[in-house]
Amino acid sequence: MMLSTALSPALFGLANLTDIYFDDYFKTVTPCQIGVLTARRVEEIIKEKALWGLLSKQLMFVYNRLYHNVMPQGTPTAYEMIRQQLIKLMEEEVDYRHSVTAEKYIREKTRLSRSGVMRILAALKTGGFIEMEEGKLIKINKLPAKY
Template structure:
C-alpha cells in the first residue's frame, strides 16, 4: 500500500461535520500548533474539526520528533482521544487554518444519537492505513522505494497542491530520514531518464511509470 492508493472518506467526514454546526471557529496561523491533548488532565479532551487549511501531524519533540503526514480540510482531528488513554499529538499549520472543536463526551453523545459510528470507523481506518503506509516507507524500504512512494503521493494529491507548495527535496526531508544527497542523486537520475519533470526544485509531473528498481 502506498499513499496514492489511500482515499479520504470525504462523504463520511462531511456527514459527521454536518452534525456539529460551527460554534467557536478559531484561526490558526501558519506555524502555530494545535494540541490534541494537554498534559493537564483537568482540561477536557477535544475533537477538532479542520474546516479550512492544512496541517502537519507529528509526535515527539526536538530530535525525536516524527512527522506523520499532512491533514487537509475538511478533516476530523483527534479521534485517538476516543480511547481511554488518548494520544498526545501535535498539529502545525502549514497555512492559515480555520478550526472548530467539541469536547470528546459531547462528540460521542452526538455520534451515538445520530448512529454515525460506521462513519467514524471509516475515518479512523483511513488514518490507520495512512500511518501504516508511512511506517512502511520509514525504514523497511530502500531509499528509492521511499522516494518513489512520496513522488506518487505528491502527484496524486491535488486538494492542497503539494507540488506547488513544496520543493521535492523539502517534502522528502520532512517525511523521511533520507539525506539530501541521496534524494538529489535519485531525483537527478529520474530526471535524466525522463521519468519526472521538475522546475526550480518542484515536481511538475511524472511523465511515465516510475521504474520498479533503481
C-alpha cells in the first residue's frame, strides 16, 4: 500500500533509525539521485550539526501525515476513500498526476477492488464531477460529499 508521496528533495527512514528490520520501499516516478546513509552516520550528523529540533519537526510532519492520511477515521465508505484520494491526487505535482491513472493511484493507497474504483470513477465522470483523459485525472469540478 502506498503510504505517501514526496517531492524532491526528501528524506525517508528517519522514523526507523532504531529499527533493525525495515520492510518498506519507495519507487520513483521521475529520474532522481538517491543517497543512502547508515543509521549511525545520520545520528552523528544530527549530533554534530545540532539538528534535533529539525528532526523533531520532520517526525511530527511524517506522523501527522500518517495519522490524517492512513489511519482510518471511523469506517469510510468506498466513495469517501475515492473522493479523498482524488482530492489528494489533484494536489500532486502536474507531471506526476499525468503519469499515473486515477484508478492506480487510488488502489495503491486503498484496498479497494479495481472494479469498484472504476465503477465510481465512471459515474463521477458521467455526472460531470471529474474530467479524465485516458484514465488520468485532469480536473475536479465538484465532488459530492456523498455518493
